[in-house]
Amino acid sequence: MSKPAPPVPKESRPRVFWKDGGAGAPDTTRTNGADAAPFTVSQLTDAHHNQVVSALGGVVLTYESHGFHNWLPPAETKTLTATLPHATVVGAMQTVDGQETLRGVVLAVPLGGSLVGRNGALQVKDPVLVTQLAVHPAARGNNVAALLMAELHNLLKASESAAVVFRSALQLPVPAVGLVKWLQRSIAPCSVMRQRHATEIFPDFYLYDEILRADIIAKHALTKAFGDKKAPHSVGWCTVDRSNSDQMEMLHGFIVEQVPKLFDLTYIPETSEDTLRAVIAEGLFPFVYVSPATGAITDLVVLRLRNPEWRVGEGQGAAMCVYAIFTSFKGPEKAEEVLVLSEMLKCETVFIPNMFGFLDSDLSKAMFEELLVCREYLYVLKTPTESALPPTPLSKVAIPCAFI
Secondary structure, X not given: OOOOOOOOOOOOOOOOOOOOOOOOOOOOEEOOOOOOOOEEEEEOOHHHXXXXXXXXXXXXXXXXXXXXXXXXXXXXXXXXXXXXHHOEEEEEXXXXXXXXXXXXXXXXXXXXXXXXEHHHOOEEEOOEEEEEEEEOHHHOOOOHHHHHHHHHHHHHHHOOOOOEEEEEOOOOOOOOOEEEOEEEEXXXXXXXXXXXXXXXXXXXXXXXXXXXXXXXXXXXXOOHHHHHHHHHHHOOEEEOOOOOHHHXXXXXXXXXXXXXXXXXXXXXXXXXXXXXXXXXXXXXXXXXXXXXXXXOEEEEEEEEEEOOOOOOOOOEEEEEEEEEEEOOOOOHHHHHHHHHHHHHOOEEEEEEEOOOOOOHHHHHHOOOEEOHHHOEEEEEEEEOOXXXXXXXXXXXXXXXXXXX
């Protein structure tokens, strides 16, 4: 079973998520040199949304960043466009060649619903997901990220938000819920090896000889035997029509009924609108498995499709499993079903986190391997120095936090 995050190192360098917003808080302007225009940090309006979508739809703000953000654009246009009207957006603007340019951004997205522990032991209502913190390489080292976070903190305090959910590559001196690990399997390895991002999937790619490449292809590619094995029940998977109110009510009822039984820490949407925004957001690909015998929903998988900026050929670069509930599939079968759905969407590589009931051992049996550079800590804070939820094995955690 996936273990909770390791304890905070003693006498470690102090790091906090929120900077002090009171006396002595940083100013909201900062320059990066005598001849440079200052950065202005403030809440962005609807007029800036196109700039935010354009910046986060590429890697201009995240190049040379941690993990996925080094080669995959941090957001998809459809999902981000649907999210921004509900979000609190803080940006760092700078005048470059006479144009107002976005140099940094961070979002706070209300999830609605509640974060709930086993048997209702804990309940945190109306959590907020803090995400998409990104600073242009030219602006790094100028305290821009701290200014963004300080401004966002002040805005959230004014709105009396109960708790914030976020992921961090750095371990903070607050207990984390757990350590998020992403495991990958490339189901079209030949295509991946022709891409500029081949070393992101296979870190030692340029050291492979022909024999080793053949071994990698044989290990990762889906075989005809695999397809024949999955064919009889693959027809049970159906896409979800977000515009169909009856389907949404059924799906919402399924989530509310099942997640308290399956997980120790979970997000429970209060309404079907919460489900639409926080679980199967616009631009994602939700699938439900419908029992042939009863016609009832028994399983749910939500995939996020991501493409690098530079690609060769057709198809999708990657499918990420960003939410899942399984009641009829067990063990490695759960990961195998995600592979089936990803192949249907013509994806080359599949990423699954150690959340939503996925065990490291089961993912290993399904030929998934961890990407060490993509590890992140999952935090849920109710104050700058106090966690709202206890450390928990992440396979027992179902909180949507990886697609906005």
